[in-house]
Amino acid sequence: MSRNVSMIEAMPSAAPNKIAVLAEVPLPGRCLPDLLAAHAPEWVAGLYAAMLRDTLDGLLSIDASEYVVYAADDEAAIALAAHVPAPWRIVAGVVDASAAFASLGATDGSAILARSDAPSAPIMPILEALAASSAARSVMLGPSEDGRAWLVGARGHDTLVADLPWGSPELVATMRVRCTKASVTLRELPIATIVDQPSAVLALLEELRRHPERAPRTAQFVVTHA
Template sequence: MTQVLVIAKEPLPGRVKTRLCPPCTAEQAARLAAAALEDTLRTVAATRTPRRVLALQGMPGPWLPRGFTVIPQRGAGLDERLAAAFTDAGRPHAMPTVLVGMDTPQLTAPLLEAARAALASHDAVYGPAADGGFWLLGLRRPDPALVLGVPMSQPHTGAAQLRRLREAGLSLAVLPELRDVDTFADACDVAASAPGTRFAATLTTVREALD
């Protein structure tokens, strides 16, 4: 059995997607973040995973579907929060875990199912992001040491994480590259690639307000 773990922030104005401002206002950026998070969670809900976990910084909102176990984030840097999320999601019994964030609303259920299936024959599965980071990390045997100390939110984050996995001697499956939503240009590109998402619809209303 392989569970899916989402790590996310409550989409509050001024605390999420601040790099979208300008041209977005803080409220518009938060609406886009909420849409991206809802798309992600609904995609996870559509998979056949036996357990869905949300490691949340903040409080749940109406964007949270049924069927998720919510755990609080803990730790200072992102590497600590990822390590803690892997650990806490495994209680009381550790199991193979696929982790994603809230920055890829174009994520699909088949991609997640491919990641879950990869852990049946690989120690780790990795989804590279276009900005040099990663959008997915799956571990057959979650171990905090595999992420602690990896420099996060840097152009070389992905390379550093891959090096950590390989130095640990893990067999690795690699998924297709996706683009994170960090900037407004990213948002436009991602919405164009996934026009049927809530994120794309929300971006349309935001762009109309900006015109």
């Protein structure tokens, strides 16, 4: 995710948003375990650290009253401190989507929860969805190819995001059904690659070949650590 200030300034946020990222620990053997079958632990940790930072930098493009990184526990929070710049703050003890949305609490804008391992996801569609959202209740959804989501954002989120199967291939289908039943506007963002499987690394390399500006730290890492 990359920032483009000139485009952002043309599309100011209409209401205070809250943005959160669920983060893993960027240490060898502590993140993206499925990648370890094809890559060294140190390489995986370096890749994840770059993806996390690109994600955080990109999301700062969105006007918000809070920017939160959720860590599983205090140990994870300490390890993340070197990778999380201000104004992001780290909150320990949150490991799933339901707890994250509950922790964010009520807002007059949108509550947005993103993964930390989909760095090539574009920011502009998020800004456009926020600018177009005027309803009291609405949802934006960033799907992946396999039915998971790299981002869920909700205005008036309450029951719409309760007990979401975060990380499950049923997430996108679940969100679509909930919005349909509740007659809530659903805006779907472009599909992006979640990089937590060896095959996804190859897809990421192709995306960054075409759009290196979306994740500059990740692009630099894969070039210098090929």
